[in-house]
Amino acid sequence: MRILLVFACASVLVPISKTQETSLNVTKLTTKNIDFAMDLYRKISSYHDSNIFFSPLCVSTAFAILSMGAEGPTRTEILKGLNLDQLEQDDHPELIPELFQQLQKNTTHDEEVQLAQGTALFVRLDLEVERAFSDQIKKYFKADIQNIDFAEPKASKTTINDYVKKRTGHRISEAVSDIDPFTQLMLINTIFFQGKWELPFDPSHTENDRFYVDKYNIVQVPMMFRDDKFYYCSDESLKVKVLRLPYKGDMAMLILLPNKGVDYTSIDDEINAERLLGWIKQMQIIKLEVQLPKFKMEQSYEMHKILPHLGISSIFENRANFSRLSKEQELKVSEVLHKAVIEVDERGTTAAAATVTGITGYSLPSTFIVNRPFFFFIYHEVTNSLLFMGRVINPTKM
Known part of the structure; x- marks a missing residue:
């Protein structure tokens, strides 16, 4: 059974209000995410010598959600690959999703800048998702869960791309180009950023x-x-x-x-x-x-070819354990797609x-x-x- 993860990110330009308070734990989360970003960057750069653009927060958020549906070595592998394993506390099992929730509240409150994150789970019509998992991702990530008929690839592709288009301010019009009719579940995580320079260029x-x-x-x-x-x-x-x-x-x-x-x-x-x-x-x-220089970039990455080099590999194999997500047998991740666009000009930056x-x-x-x-x-x-x-x-x- 196949899980397909798609990350869609769009970004435009917006600094410095230091009045908010943030906890030490959230600071630890963001520090870990920077190191994960650089690990991921180095793996991407090893494939080519050209432009690179991606959202580490988009990727880490999606996999933090996925870890909530995983058990045993699969979950351990995901958290270690994200550099988040040291944040785990046995007496506080929901600490990591709570930190992501707090981080999202801190980053999306500002009326001066558009920053929106979204998560959606598109599930095969007869796939039963565990109630505890769906409740948790709704609570911590405000995730949408929708049933979809993957046996109708054209219609499901349109539904999913319309969702991504809306969540990224129409900056990403096609996150998925084709859908395997045997897909069981798609996890979509989006981030859209649009900001204006404090000191615009003339x-x-x-x-x-x-x-x-x-x-x-x-x-x-x-x-x-x-x-x-x-x-x-x-x-x-x-x-x-x-x-x-x-x-x-x-x-x-x-x-x-x-x-x-x-x-x-x-x-x-x-x-x-x-x-x-x-x-x-x-x-x-x-x-x-x-x-x-003014510049625009649109980059796509097949993360399922990159993440195993960061130690996240069992999720793509038959030994994957997603029993907290669903009791369905042989549930594994088939693809991880990440697409990001950015435009930088005199007024500011847009980036998904x-x-x-x-x-x-x-x-x-x-x-x-x-x-x-x-x-x-x-x-x-x-x-x-x-x-x-x-x-x-x-x-x-x-």
Whole structure:
């Protein structure tokens, strides 16, 4: 029997209201999720040398839901692959879903930015889902559970894609292109983000300029420009510069730009939660001329080919144990699909705490010109929850 997981994420640009309180446990959850994001990024990047964009929160939320239906080694494997196993407490079995619930409340309250997460379970007409499981995912994730006739692939595909389209502000129109009529269950998790820059770029200042993909390839891109005060730091040990671009509300984008002559692939293994949170902590406000390319990306990933490299493998095999989800025998995951889109322009972005040595705010530059491959991270500033991350090698490529 087949379970198909689909993650659909869309993102647009929005920073800094620090008035909310967040618990230590939620901070631990977001820290673990950053490290999971970087583990996942490294596996994705090992497949190709091109643009990358995904939502680690979208993926981890879906698998946290799936873990609630799993038992034994299957559940242990999922939580360990997500870096969440250390958060488990024997005397508090529902702690992890409670933390996700609290995190969602913290990140979606802000009226200045659109951020919406959604979860839906589409279930074969005669598949009986355990009442305890359905009650839990409704309670903690506000999940929708709908019966659907997978024996009618065309109609079920339309139903599911219409759901995703609505939940992602019509940014993702086709999450699934075909459906196997023997599918038993589909778990859909969506996240939609739309934010406006706190310091928008003036479109009249946008001009085509060079972007150096590598030493042999140069492309022309629309380069946005703004001269203002920004939060900035540099990490001399890693040879990168970091810029924070705030959105209106509680969200921000970090731009991580390797120094000239530094191969971005040399940085892949060095980024983790400790470094990322260290950069945020050490930033200083300075006057800068910022140049940033406009770009759009639409990326799809077959996570069932990637996740086994993170230790999540038994869910795809006959030994999978989803007895808390359903008493049906031989229930396993067949596919895990993740699709994410982002658009960054002058107005903003649409997208579906250790101290780090070597970080300095001295010898400050006067310009921050993003004209070579870079990384970016969209995060919630109160909780440090990482919503999206990406790598731009060529901003002219989708």
